[in-house]
Amino acid sequence: MDIQYLLFLQDFRNSIDNALTPFMEWVSMFAVTYLILFPVYFYWNRNKKDGLYALVAYYFCMVVTPLVKLTACVYRPWIRDTRIVPAGRAIVTATGYSFPSGHTTTAAPLAGGMVVNTWKDPRLRVASVLFAAFIVLTMFSRNYLGVHTPQDVCVGLGVSVLSLFFTAKLFRYLDARPEKENRLLLAGFVFCCLALVYITLKPYPMDYTAGGRLLVDPQKMMNDGYGDIGKMMGFIIARYVEKTWIR
Numbered sequence: 001m002d003i004q005y006l007l008f009l010q011d012f013r014n015s016i017d018n019a020l021t022p023f024m025e026w027v028s029m030f031a032v033t034y035l036i037l038f039p040v041y042f043y044w045n046r047n048k049k050d051g052l053y054a055l056v057a058y059y060f061c062m063v064v065t066p067l068v069k070l071t072a073c074v075y076r077p078w079i080r081d082t083r084i085v086p087a088g089r090a091i092v093t094a095t096g097y098s099f100p101s102g103h104t105t106t107a108a109p110l111a112g113g114m115v116v117n118t119w120k121d122p123r124l125r126v127a128s129v130l131f132a133a134f135i136v137l138t139m140f141s142r143n144y145l146g147v148h149t150p151q152d153v154c155v156g157l158g159v160s161v162l163s164l165f166f167t168a169k170l171f172r173y174l175d176a177r178p179e180k181e182n183r184l185l186l187a188g189f190v191f192c193c194l195a196l197v198y199i200t201l202k203p204y205p206m207d208y209t210a211g212g213r214l215l216v217d218p219q220k221m222m223n224d225g226y227g228d229i230g231k232m233m234g235f236i237i238a239r240y241v242e243k244t245w246i247r
Contacts, residue, residue: 002149003081013087021087024141027056028090031107031138038114038131047117053167054113059232061105063195066225068159070199077149079202079215084104086146094147096221101148104156104165107138112164146215181243192233199225 013021029218036058043051076098078084078091111131118124118131139157144150174181204218 002151003077003084005150006084006143006146008075009145010085010087013144018087020144024144025088025090027134027137027141028093028103029143031103031134031141035107035110035134039110039117042114042117049171050113050120052115054110054117054172055235056164057109057113057160057167058106059235060167061109061160062231063192063227064159065100065102065156066161066199066228067195068100068155069097069102070202070204070225071222072099072207073097073216074152075215077146084146087115088145090145090147094145096141096216098148098223099152100156100159101139101142101152102156103142103148104135104139104153105159108135108160109140109159109163111135112160113167116168182240185240187234189233192229192236195229196226199229201212 036055039051039054039058041051043055074097076094076096078086111134114131115128115135118128135157139153142153143150170184174184199222204221205216206218207215209215
């Protein structure tokens with residue numbers, strides 16, 4: 001069913017001569033490049049706690065996503081079915097494993113956090129709707145470009161929603177017990193270290209093409225995971241430095 005859906009979108013792309021492909025590529029690029037500027041702006045200019053909410057949810061996803069990706073090791077759609085031909089330059093950036101969608105687990109916590117933040121102010125509720133629509137559009141763009149299945153983006157959304165929910169619970173806990181934050185930061189840093197050890201030592205599929213080339217290079221996937229988990233570690237250090245010395 002998932003492959004048939006991608007083939008349907010592929011036929012539609014071809015029927016309109018890829019007219020929408022540049023827009024969908026822009027959506028995907030914006031989600032992982034510039035979207036983070038919105039919660040950063042909130043953090044520095046409007047409400048630090050609201051900006052921090054979206055950023056913490058995002059960094060949680062930066063740890064969970066590579067753990068799931070490198071555990072499931074699901075191949076991209078065009079590897080699973082050679083009839084799938086990704087649109088435009090999407091195949092250049094869509095490397096490695098497919099499940100869940102990293103673009104979704106970037107866009108959904110950032111834009112989802114902004115949905116929560118802007119919905120509080122009646123003057124900003126139009127922005128809240130736009131942020132929600134952007135999440136859906138990002139998910140669709142990954143299917144439209146042929147680089148992710150519906151399962152990839154739906155599970156990515158699920159991971160993001162859980163991250164937003166967990167972050168809200170965590171913030172309420174720290175509101176009542178602010179003295180516990182340093183312990184939680186330390187626990188998060190230790191978890192990241194254990195996650196790095198896990199993705200380094202676990203076994204990976206070593207499937208080759210007829211020409212003797214690896215379908216997916218595990219080392220490259222580990223490097224991507226190191227980068228994502230490293231973002232969370234850097235964020236934890238920055239948060240500790242700020243709250244301890246900068247305030």
